[in-house]
Amino acid sequence: MSEVIKxxxxxxxxxxxxxxxxxxxxxxxxxxxxxxxxxxxxxxxxGVFQLTTGQDTKDAGxxxxxxxxxxxxxxxxxxxxxxxxxxxxxxxxxxxLQDLKYEDEDEDWAEKDSIRLVxxxxxxxxxxxxxxxxxx
Amino acid sequence: MKFGIQVNxxxxxxxxxxxxxxxxxxxxxxxxxxxxxFFYHDGVYNGSRLGVPPQDDRNITELWEALAEEYNxxxxxxxxxxxxxxxxxxxxxxRNGKDANNIAAKFRISGLGQLIEAGIQSDRLIVFGD
Numbered sequence: 001m002s003e004v005i006k007x008x009x010x011x012x013x014x015x016x017x018x019x020x021x022x023x024x025x026x027x028x029x030x031x032x033x034x035x036x037x038x039x040x041x042x043x044x045x046x047g048v049f050q051l052t053t054g055q056d057t058k059d060a061g062x063x064x065x066x067x068x069x070x071x072x073x074x075x076x077x078x079x080x081x082x083x084x085x086x087x088x089x090x091x092x093x094x095x096x097l098q099d100l101k102y103e104d105e106d107e108d109w110a111e112k113d114s115i116r117l118v119x120x121x122x123x124x125x126x127x128x129x130x131x132x133x134x135x136x
Numbered sequence: 137m138k139f140g141i142q143v144n145x146x147x148x149x150x151x152x153x154x155x156x157x158x159x160x161x162x163x164x165x166x167x168x169x170x171x172x173x174f175f176y177h178d179g180v181y182n183g184s185r186l187g188v189p190p191q192d193d194r195n196i197t198e199l200w201e202a203l204a205e206e207y208n209x210x211x212x213x214x215x216x217x218x219x220x221x222x223x224x225x226x227x228x229x230x231r232n233g234k235d236a237n238n239i240a241a242k243f244r245i246s247g248l249g250q251l252i253e254a255g256i257q258s259d260r261l262i263v264f265g266d
Contacts, residue, residue, distance in 0.1 A: 004256050024177055027216060031248040035256065132255040134142070135263055 007038045009127060011135040012047035016066065017057060022050045023065050025136035030068075033075035040079035040130075041072075042123060048086045051097040051115075066098070073102030073114055080114045083123050138169045140254030144265025146178035147196040148189070153182050156264035157199055164207050172210040172254040173200070175243075177265070180223045183213040185240035197240050204242040211243045212250045 010029055016022045032039065043051055050066070057064040072080070080100060087093060100114040118126065127133060141160055145152040160170055175182050182197055189195050204211050213223060219232070225245050229237040239245060255261045 006256055008252075008255060020177060024217060028176075028248050028251065032252045034249070035252045037252070037256070132261050133263075134255075134261070135265070136144075 005036065005038055006131040007040075007129060008032065008132045008134065009040045009042055009130040011042045011044065011127075011133055012050055013045045013135060015046040016050045016055065017060060017062055021136040022047070023063075025134075026065060026068055028134065028136075029072070029077060030075060033077060036076075039077050040081060040126070041077065042081045042083070042127070044083040044086050044123065046086075046090075048082060048090060048092060048097070051080075051082065051100070052092070053096065053098055069098055070100060072100065076102075078102040078104075078112075078114050079116065081116050081118050081123055081126060083120055084117055085120045087117075137163075138171050138257070138259045139163055140171045140251075140258035140261040141173040142251060142254075142261065142263045142265070143173065143175045143179040143182060144177045144263065146181035147187065149178075150266060152264040152266070153179065153196050153200075154194075156262075157196065157203065159262065159264070160209070161203055164203070164209075170207070170209055171258045172212055172250065174251045174254055175211070175213045176217055176248075176251065178221065179265075180213045180218040180221055183211065183218070183240055183243035183245075184223055184238045186238045201240055201242040209242075213239065213243050213245045214251070215245050215247055218245055 010025055012025055014021045055064050055066040101111050102114050103109040104112050141156055143153050143156045147153045187197055203209055224234055224237045225239040226237045
């Protein structure tokens, strides 16, 4: 769709419910996937809660959109950075998060982990390499 | 330099639309180019022509429109966010069986692709929000 390929990072900072930022961020990611850009996602602060398993929104009367994250691999969104300190500060570990995978077309569609656990310092480095940072 | 602008908050409740407006105006006055201003989340409310703030306060929608008039700015409201919040143009109102529309004349409703495109085409994309 475009000859220019830029490094886009979507930075997710907020809890999945309570505000609409998480849901509408995901909508941008899905639409943006059609543009064949170099896309990555970062989950920091309360944003790490977006990826937790077992979300149940029935009593809150809101749509549970968390199953959509597992489809990101099919949209070629395969770089998902989760900040280690944000998890730890909230008493979470990787085991509390969805096991997001993608199939690597360069390696005979081998299934690989999408989530990359990085320190705050490492994530700052990755952010520094981006051309477009969209924060939600 | 060519800037893309994203506005994520509605008028008045947050300062982000004011800040985005002032940045955009200053950039244009310095001779920079604004590729597009894209309104997302509650930012779509900036595009409602029905706001009537008190006369001794600013009217943010009209400020944006005056700037658009002077500099031929492209003010784009996200269609998905706008439909969710009841910001409609005539064709969207008709298509969804609604009895009215409220989009201000200098704004247009379009898709999220316009935001990604603004990121691709601009030298910098600047996000104004919380």
